Amino acid sequence: MIPWLDNLNPEFPPVEHALKEPDGLLCAGGNLSVDTLASAYRQGIFPWFSDDQPILWWSPDPRMILTPETLRISKSMRKLLRQQRNGERFRLTANQSFAEVIQACAEIRKKHEGTWITEDMQSAYIDLYKAGYAHSIEVWSDDSLVGGLYGVAMGRVFFGESMFSRESNTSKLALIVLLQTALFDVVDCQVHTHHLESLGAQLVSRKSFIERIQPLLTSTSAGALTTDSLCSKIL
Known part of the structure; x- marks a missing residue:
């Protein structure tokens, strides 16, 4: 299981906790606000998901x-x-x-x-x-x-x-x-x-x-x- 982020105050887990398969999947949930996205990028994390999925956050290794x-x-x-x-x-x-x-x-x-x-x-x-x-x-x-x-x-x-x-x-x-x-x-x-x-x-x-x-x-x-x-x- 991957962590589920709080919708109002999402805090990302350490990127070292990301899955190896699928490569880099770190957590789900949270929101796509300016502050959340800016925080994600500063930590080497980005969102990537389809319409039928929750918000998924990734930090692949290698990059x-x-x-x-x-x-x-x-x-x-x-x-x-x-x-x-x-x-x-x-x-x-x-x-x-x-x-x-x-x-x-x-x-x-x-x-x-x-x-x-x-x-x-x-x-x-x-x-x-x-x-x-x-x-x-x-x-x-x-x-x-x-x-x-x-x-x-x-x-x-x-x-x-x-x-x-x-x-x-x-x-x-x-x-x-x-x-x-x-x-x-x-x-x-x-x-x-x-x-x-x-x-x-x-x-x-x-x-x-x-x-x-x-x-x-x-x-x-x-x-x-x-x-x-x-x-x-x-x-």
Whole structure:
């Protein structure tokens, strides 16, 4: 049995208590308030559940992370970045259409694999966005949203939640440009995928992950993720 959190005052158990199977399942219940979600991320915990499940909280071991040092950019993506520098391809913005990005991510997931980005999750992350924790990157073709990602930023850590593409390589473009802003030392990718591995993401132990992010969460050197900071750093 896993612990059940109090709905009004949830207190997370130590992440070391998470199950090995399914990997990282820590507890259930609680709520999706801004304070609860912020507390969870600071402890290396995130919510992940379907419509027919209670709120489930996870802290997998190992954890997949991506850093500016390990980022791999393919030849095709380098070509796309050159075109971006020359203003020939897409338009990138930050925090301009958060609700539209999270809705697009939910639609893509539902179509291909079933979505964990439920209506409750969307509402919760929109509240996080309004509170200044959650952020989105949008990729536009003319006035059409064709790709992007969203996640939670704390200090110099970006906890990636989901991304989507309606045109080839647009989610990759958003992620690469996010790393190139030099605003974040670690992007938490949560769990392994071959797609993220191809970009240079690596698995680290949960212990190493949490030890690594703790001093970064309160870093005062972190700047703001804005459209200007996003577009000025395209290499």
